[in-house]
Amino acid sequence: MVPLAHVLLVGVGLFAIGLFGALSRRNAIGILMAVELTLNATALNLVAFNTYLGTGGTAGRDAALGQTVALFVIGIAAAGAIVGLALVLAVYRQQRTISADEIHLLKG
Amino acid sequence: MTDAWLLTFLSPMARAAFYLLAAVTLAGALGVTLTRNLFHSALWLAVTLLGVAGLYLYLGAEFLAVVQVLIYVGAILVLLLFGVMLTARIADPAVPALNRQALLAALAALGAAWALRLAIRQAAALPAGPPAPVPLTTLGRGLVTTYVLPFEVLSLILIGALVGAVVIARPERRR
Numbered sequence: 001m002v003p004l005a006h007v008l009l010v011g012v013g014l015f016a017i018g019l020f021g022a023l024s025r026r027n028a029i030g031i032l033m034a035v036e037l038t039l040n041a042t043a044l045n046l047v048a049f050n051t052y053l054g055t056g057g058t059a060g061r062d063a064a065l066g067q068t069v070a071l072f073v074i075g076i077a078a079a080g081a082i083v084g085l086a087l088v089l090a091v092y093r094q095q096r097t098i099s100a101d102e103i104h105l106l107k108g
Numbered sequence: 109m110t111d112a113w114l115l116t117f118l119s120p121m122a123r124a125a126f127y128l129l130a131a132v133t134l135a136g137a138l139g140v141t142l143t144r145n146l147f148h149s150a151l152w153l154a155v156t157l158l159g160v161a162g163l164y165l166y167l168g169a170e171f172l173a174v175v176q177v178l179i180y181v182g183a184i185l186v187l188l189l190f191g192v193m194l195t196a197r198i199a200d201p202a203v204p205a206l207n208r209q210a211l212l213a214a215l216a217a218l219g220a221a222w223a224l225r226l227a228i229r230q231a232a233a234l235p236a237g238p239p240a241p242v243p244l245t246t247l248g249r250g251l252v253t254t255y256v257l258p259f260e261v262l263s264l265i266l267i268g269a270l271v272g273a274v275v276i277a278r279p280e281r282r283r
Contacts, residue, residue, distance in 0.1 A: 002126050005232040010130045010163065012228065014137055014156075016221035021141035023213030024206045029191050030146055033153050036184065037137050040160050043172075051167040053234060054242065064247040067169050068255050071247075074172075074179055075262045079269035081184045085191045086273035092195045093279065101207050 007048040014041035028091070028098040032084045039077040043070040126166050133159030146192050150185065157181050168241040 014037055021034025050066025092098050095105075136159055139152030157180045164173035251259050 008228045012224045016217040017137040020217035024210040064242045082273045086277040089277045
């Protein structure tokens with residue numbers, strides 16, 4: 001297997017790219033996609049730690065804890081994407097745009 | 109089964125496959141953030157998600173790889189594509205893809221990567237035994253015994269999100 005650090009580095013790369021996208025995309029759906037990238041990086045790290053540092057097999061009660069939490073992360077990401085897209089559609093119907101820097105209803 | 113697993117994953121070919129998958133994943137992520145056309149962005153996202161699924165396979169998490177393909181590529185990505193196509197002006201070349209704080213955002217991302225790199229240096233020193241594959245039965249049994257409460261809460265969150273999304277996205281009734 002490759003060293004654990006290399007797998008974690010892939011996670012860091014995904015997270016950094018996702019963070020950059022979430023901060024710099026103008027389109028709200030683009031921001032959603034970037035957030036999905038960061039969530040994927042998190043899940044990847046959890047699975048990597050489970051494989052490299054876990055007890056493995058059926059030995060411990062927590063042998064699959066990392067994979068279980070990664071599963072929950074994927075589920076939460078699905079919920080987030082659903083609500084996010086609904087909000088985007090509602091905003092588009094009202095404002096006729098989904099550019100994040102053209103939506104400033106709360107700006108005094 | 110363990111012998112076959114070791115044979116598969118200790119071979120240099122699997123190692124090369126890992127680096128190839130990692131490169132594809134990161135290239136796809138760059139495509140997601142830097143492509144101007146949002147539709148192309150979504151296609152690059154598919155590349156990244158499939159790459160991560162491949163990395164799960166490499167790490168011995170077959171079930172998660174299947175879940176990744178089914179939920180992310182099958183459901184979330186299709187949802188995102190619908191969102192892209194329902195909102196106009198996605199491919200307008202006059203609209204820049206990035207906002208004015210792109211440089212600042214890049215600096216923030218690089219800073220975060222640097223900080224996480226320091227954390228990795230410590231994680232690499234952890235006592236890592238031989239890689240431990242987890243059989244699917246362990247994962248499944250955990251989901252219905254030890255982690256049954258978070259599992260049920262997750263299903264509640266999902267149904268709440270579904271109902272909430274319908275309520276939010278429904279056209280407002282004229283009074």
